[in-house]
Amino acid sequence: MSDKYKKILMVLIPLMIAIAMPLIVTDNYFRGIFIMTLIYIIVVLGLNFITGLTGQMNLGTAGIFAMGSYTTALLSTKLGISPWLTIIGSIIMGLIIGVGLGYPSLRVQGVYLALTTIGFGEIVRILISNFKFTNGIMGIRDIPAFTIGSFSFDDKLARYYLYLVFVVIMGVVAYRITNSKWGRLFKAIRDNYEAVQAVGVDIAKPKVLAFTLAAIYGCVAGSLYAVHMEFITPSVYTFDLSTTFIVMMMLGGIGSVPGCILGAVVCTILPELLRDFGNWYWIIFSILVLLVILFRPNGIISFLKTRKKSVKEGVK
Amino acid sequence: MANVLTVEHLTKKFAGLTAVNDLSFTMKERTIHSLIGPNGSGKSTTINMCTGSLPITSGTVKYRDEIISGRVLHEVASRNIGRTFQNLKLFGSMTVEENLMVGMQAQMKDGILKFLVSPASAKAEEKRANERAMEVLDYIGMYKYRNETVANLAYGQQKLTELGRSIMTAPKLLFLDEPAAGLNPSERVEFVKILLKVFDDGIDLFLIEHNMDVVMNISNYITVINFGSKIAEGTPKEIQNNDEVIAAYLGSQFKKK
Ligand SMILES: Nc1ncnc2c1ncn2[C@@H]1O[C@H](COP(=O)(O)OP(=O)(O)OP(=O)(O)O)[C@@H](O)[C@H]1O
Ligand SMILES: [Mg+2]
Numbered sequence: 001m002s003d004k005y006k007k008i009l010m011v012l013i014p015l016m017i018a019i020a021m022p023l024i025v026t027d028n029y030f031r032g033i034f035i036m037t038l039i040y041i042i043v044v045l046g047l048n049f050i051t052g053l054t055g056q057m058n059l060g061t062a063g064i065f066a067m068g069s070y071t072t073a074l075l076s077t078k079l080g081i082s083p084w085l086t087i088i089g090s091i092i093m094g095l096i097i098g099v100g101l102g103y104p105s106l107r108v109q110g111v112y113l114a115l116t117t118i119g120f121g122e123i124v125r126i127l128i129s130n131f132k133f134t135n136g137i138m139g140i141r142d143i144p145a146f147t148i149g150s151f152s153f154d155d156k157l158a159r160y161y162l163y164l165v166f167v168v169i170m171g172v173v174a175y176r177i178t179n180s181k182w183g184r185l186f187k188a189i190r191d192n193y194e195a196v197q198a199v200g201v202d203i204a205k206p207k208v209l210a211f212t213l214a215a216i217y218g219c220v221a222g223s224l225y226a227v228h229m230e231f232i233t234p235s236v237y238t239f240d241l242s243t244t245f246i247v248m249m250m251l252g253g254i255g256s257v258p259g260c261i262l263g264a265v266v267c268t269i270l271p272e273l274l275r276d277f278g279n280w281y282w283i284i285f286s287i288l289v290l291l292v293i294l295f296r297p298n299g300i301i302s303f304l305k306t307r308k309k310s311v312k313e314g315v316k
Numbered sequence: 317m318a319n320v321l322t323v324e325h326l327t328k329k330f331a332g333l334t335a336v337n338d339l340s341f342t343m344k345e346r347t348i349h350s351l352i353g354p355n356g357s358g359k360s361t362t363i364n365m366c367t368g369s370l371p372i373t374s375g376t377v378k379y380r381d382e383i384i385s386g387r388v389l390h391e392v393a394s395r396n397i398g399r400t401f402q403n404l405k406l407f408g409s410m411t412v413e414e415n416l417m418v419g420m421q422a423q424m425k426d427g428i429l430k431f432l433v434s435p436a437s438a439k440a441e442e443k444r445a446n447e448r449a450m451e452v453l454d455y456i457g458m459y460k461y462r463n464e465t466v467a468n469l470a471y472g473q474q475k476l477t478e479l480g481r482s483i484m485t486a487p488k489l490l491f492l493d494e495p496a497a498g499l500n501p502s503e504r505v506e507f508v509k510i511l512l513k514v515f516d517d518g519i520d521l522f523l524i525e526h527n528m529d530v531v532m533n534i535s536n537y538i539t540v541i542n543f544g545s546k547i548a549e550g551t552p553k554e555i556q557n558n559d560e561v562i563a564a565y566l567g568s569q570f571k572k573k
Contacts, residue, residue, distance in 0.1 A: 173432065180431060180438065181417070181424050181445070184410070188418045191407035194369070195478075198405065199485050200393035200422035209428065 010258065015168070022160050030272070031156040035228055037268040038163040039221050044248045044260040045174040046217020051246065052255040053183060054210040055190030057110070060117035061245045063124035064215050066237035067093050068222020070128055073140040073232055078133075083146050083227050087220060094219035098212025105211070106204050121242055129234040139233030143226050163224055167261075170217060175257045177213070186210050187255065251289050253299030262301050317345045318380065320489055320520050321366070326375035326385075328361050328544075335361040337544040339375070343522060347536040348515055350523045352555075354565050358544035359524045360402050363491045366522075367399045368392035379489070394422060398487030400478045402494050402524075408467035412458055412477050413449055415466055419484025420445040449484065456480045456510055472503040476510070483514065490514065491522045496530050508534060528566065532556065540565065 022031050043065060051058050071093045072086040081089070101120060108116050128134045145154040146162060153159045177183055185206045188196050193203050226232050248267040253259020270288075274281035296302050321343035328336040336358040343349040351359050364370035366377050368389040377385040384392050393399070407415050424441050431438045453459040456476045461469065466477055475495065482490060495511065496504045508530055515521050515534075525531045531538065532552040540548040540555060542564045548555060555561055 176432075176435075177428075181421060181442065182428065182431075184414055184418060185421055187410060187414075188407045188421075191409055192405045194389065194401075195405035195407065195481070196418065196421075197389040198367070198369075198393055198399050198401075199419045199481060200390055202390045 014258075014261070018164055018167075019161075022157055028156055031160060033268060033272055035156065035160050035163055036225075037265055038160070038167050039225050039228065040245070040248060040268055041167050041261050041264040042170050042221035042224070043218050043245055044252070044264045045170060045257065046214040046221070047245050047249055048174070048214075048255065048257070048260045049177070049186065049210040049217075050207075050214040052249055052260065053178065053186035053190065054207060056105075056207065056210070057114040058117045058211075058214060059114050059239070059242045059246065060119070060121035060124075061214070061218055062237040062239065062241040063121035064094070064097060064218030065222040065225065065241070066124050066128060066234070067097060068219030069226040069232050069237070070134060070140070070222075071219065072223035072226045073143050074134070076144050076227075077140055077142060083144055083223075087223050090219040090223040091216050094216030095212060097219070098215040099208060101215075102208035102211035103204070106207060118239060118242075121237070121239060125234055125237050128237070134234075137234055139231060140226075141231045143230050143232070145230070146227060159228065163228075166220070166224060170220070171257065171261065174217075174260075178255075178257050182206065182209065247289055251292055251299055253301030254297075256299065256301050258304075259299045259301035263299060266300065317347075319343065319378075320345050320380060321349075321522065322376075322378040323362075323366065324376045324378075326362065326365060326377065327373045328358070328365055328370065329373045335544050336365065336541075339541065339544065339546055341539045341546060341549060343520070344537070346520060348511075348521045348523060348534050350525060350531045350535040350538045351541065352525065352528075352531055352538060352565065353541040353547075357541050359541065360493055361544075362541070363399065363493055363522070363524060366392075367397060367491055369399075393485065396486060396488040397491070398482035398485050398489070398519075399491040400475075400482055400493060400495065402497075404474050404478050406466050406474055406478055406481075409465065411463050411465055412469070412473075412480075413446075413453065413462040415477050416449040416452055416480050416484050417445055419481040420448060422485065452480050452483050455483070455513070457506070472499050472507075475499065475507070479507075479510070479514075483519075487519055489520045489522065493524045494526060495523070496525055496527045504530065 022034055025031070043061060047058060047061055050056050068090045071090045072083060075081040075086040075089050076083050105113060105116055129137050134140065145152050147153065153162050185196065185201065189203050189206060196203050244267065248263040249260055251267060252261065252263020271281060271285055274284055277284060292300055319342045323342070324340050326336055326339045327334065339362060351362060353359055361370065365372045368384070368387050368391060372385050375385065376383055379395060379397060384395065407418060424445055426438060426441050450459070453462050456479060458473065458476050458480060461473055466474060469477065479495065496507055499507055504527065511521065512534060523535065535552050538549065538552060538555045539546060540561050547564060548558045548561045550558070556566070
């Protein structure tokens with residue numbers, strides 16, 4: 001099979017599954033899970049820019065996600081702005097976070113960077129829990145749905161397909177950036193930042209770019225989440241959520257766009273399937289994650305790629 | 317001939333240890349200039365200060381007419397000053413070709429917005445860079461390894477990759493920290509051939525090297541340091557016959573009548 005053909009199938013098959021899923025599984029609860037999967041895919045695709053490709057630990061993704069959610073929630077409920085336009089607000093919020101937090105965080109690396117990002121996430125959570133205009137721990141209710149004319153995406157099936165469009169667009173953009181000179185530069189910074197400097201590149205710019213992309217993706221996903229839930233409270237945006245995003249990325253395949261998608265899918269749906277095991281499900285899930293990370297450092301996506309490698313080795 | 321590099325009173329102190337001590341020398345245009353000296357004499361530290369990899373304690377470094385001391389690595393590099401490292405610094409998870417392509421990055425000016433709205437222009441830019449990478453791969457004899465992951469390569473091939481990446485930046489001056497170290501004799505011969513080709517193509521070379529056959533054969537001028545201070549400078553012939561250099565470093569086998 002030619003490489004191009006294979007690539008097309010790699011896109012078409014998952015896309016067809018994604019289109020068919022909510023038609024096969026019509027239960028509203030599961031359709032909700034599928035929507036959450038789409039939202040998480042966007043977050044993880046973003047996280048992949050900064051942590052997966054550039055190698056800068058970010059444990060504050062829940063904070064970014066929260067900023068997106070609250071941007072949409074506040075703009076739409078307090079100012080009556082259309083949810084569509086709040087997405088643009090959310091992108092601007094992502095830019096502000098990316099640049100405003102990206103530049104200062106250039107000064108710290110490794111564990112210190114990880115701690116800084118945890119700090120960011122916690123500060124966001126504490127602020128939204130205490131500010132009056134965010135309605136504190138009571139959260140924000142009655143976030144309106146996306147509408148086109150008189151058609152409203154408040155039905156789960158319609159919303160699922162709308163969000164799938166978001167995933168496809170943002171997935172294509174992520175894939176293109178990953179396979180461009182920027183993706184290459186991000187990886188180069190991860191592998192050896194001094195060598196990048198030695199070829200005349202100021203690593204501050206690509207690092208801030210990667211951080212900004214992560215923030216924009218995280219914020220847009222946060223917006224979609226707010227609209228989907230219609231009601232948000234600060235208790236969702238925890239450090240736990242940030243680490244879950246990291247697990248999704250590592251499990252699926254760090255640095256790989258299909259890997260991130262797969263990771264988000266598996267980590268959202270598998271716990272639901274394991275639910276029958278009662279309290280054991282979390283342990284089973286954790287062990288599975290641990291096994292993959294230990295024995296498949298490039299994630300479960302690497303199972304799909306082994307064939308290619310062995311063919312190449314055969315030729316050698 | 318103009319000076320490409322003017323180093324004046326360069327000093328580096330690490331907590332308590334003076335690694336480079338009041339070192340001054342000049343490097344002329346169109347020369348291969350070598351810096352030699354015993355282990356730990358401050359050679360790498362000198363290059364690291366010249367290229368902005370390490371902050372300077374005192375002194376100045378001038379590249380042509382511009383003072384570059386005080387600038388950091390990427391600023392120095394963007395003045396067409398390339399370098400390799402004594403302990404290879406490579407992008408280990410990437411292929412040889414990708415390693416070289418990163419060398420082209422600073423010359424690829426398209427912004428991210430242009431990239432997102434105009435795939436054609438991005439493709440054209442990438443194609444130009446890729447063509448250049450293929451040329452350089454051919455030039456350093458690494459074409460057939462272009463799709464290999466760098467971490468899996470032999471040491472000599474990794475060294476060539478690092479050299480190729482620095483050539484991709486289109487340097488006018490190249491600092492090489494022990495390019496022949498760790499190579500077997502035939503690899504060394506090949507590497508030297510490539511270095512001479514690089515020099516002939518208009519790139520001035522500043523070389524740190526322990527292999528005296530290499531140094532004495534290809535250098536136009538040599539600066540010798542010991543304990544961070546200059547003890548001699550001159551042509552290879554002058555250096556080979558300098559008693560202090562023989563005592564401190566060379567031993568007598570290199571003495572030529
Ligand atoms: N970052 C550092 N911190 C402290 N001391 C250092 C540092 N780098 C180098 N030194 C010390 O400075 C001295 C000079 O080191 P340098 O690496 O410049 O020597 P060199 O001439 O390149 O030696 P070699 O031939 O072994 O590469 C050595 O004593 C070394 O231990
Ligand atoms: Mg050295």
